[in-house]
Amino acid sequence: MTIEHDECIKKGKIKPFSRGITLAPKELETAKADLETARKTHKEGDYKWATIQIYYSMFHSARALLYAKNLREHSHYCLIAAIKTLYVETKQIPVSFLNALQEAKNLREEADYYNRWSQAGCEKLLKLTEEFLYKAESLIKK
Numbered sequence: 001m002t003i004e005h006d007e008c009i010k011k012g013k014i015k016p017f018s019r020g021i022t023l024a025p026k027e028l029e030t031a032k033a034d035l036e037t038a039r040k041t042h043k044e045g046d047y048k049w050a051t052i053q054i055y056y057s058m059f060h061s062a063r064a065l066l067y068a069k070n071l072r073e074h075s076h077y078c079l080i081a082a083i084k085t086l087y088v089e090t091k092q093i094p095v096s097f098l099n100a101l102q103e104a105k106n107l108r109e110e111a112d113y114y115n116r117w118s119q120a121g122c123e124k125l126l127k128l129t130e131e132f133l134y135k136a137e138s139l140i141k142k
Contacts, residue, residue, distance in 0.1 A: 005085040008078035017072035024140050027064035031057045031133050038126065047122040048111045054125045055108035058101050061129075061136040065093075068140045076105060093135055100128040 008014045038053035059076065062083050066073055069086055073079040080102055087093040104125050111117040 002081060002085050002089070004078075004081035008073075008075065008081050011078075013073065013075040013078035014066075014082050015072055015074070017067065017070055020067035020070040020072060024064045024067040027060045027067055028133070028137055028140065031060035031064065031136070034060060035129055035133060038129070042122060042126060047119045048115070048117040051104075051111045051117045051122045051125070052108050054122065054129050055104040057129050058104045058125075058132055061133045062101055064140060065136050080105065087139070092139060093132075097128070097132045097135060100125060100132060104129070 005014070034053050034057035038050045038057060041053055042050035059079070062079050063073065065087060066079060066082055071082065071086075073082060080098070083093070083101065084098055088095050088098045107117065107121050107125065
């Protein structure tokens with residue numbers, strides 16, 4: 001386990017969630033819907049909102065992975081820490097997906113809080129978001 005993950009557990013930001021496994025498919029559906037919306041928004045040229053939607057698609061894919069372990073996050077930071085410990089360190093997902101999730105979070109914050117975004121940043125993450133969703137689906141449907 002990582003130090004970050006341990007701290008999140010100690011602070012109650014990652015908790016057991018007995019209904020998680022039953023709700024994981026719903027989170028995947030939300031991730032799919034957010035990805036589809038991001039594609040449409042991107043096509044319309046609204047890269048700010050597409051960037052935000054891309055992050056939330058990745059967020060819901062990551063949350064589904066956490067739910068599959070009957071856990072729940074109470075922090076975006078702790079969700080990423082949990083994915084690192086539970087899926088990257090166990091080699092179930094490549095570190096590139098963790099890096100993409102962190103980058104998407106950073107770009108979403110830039111777009112949302114500082115009104116800064118770019119077409120290039122948006123397009124870079126669009127494909128990775130789709131790949132992350134498919135990987136999450138394959139792990140959950142095992």
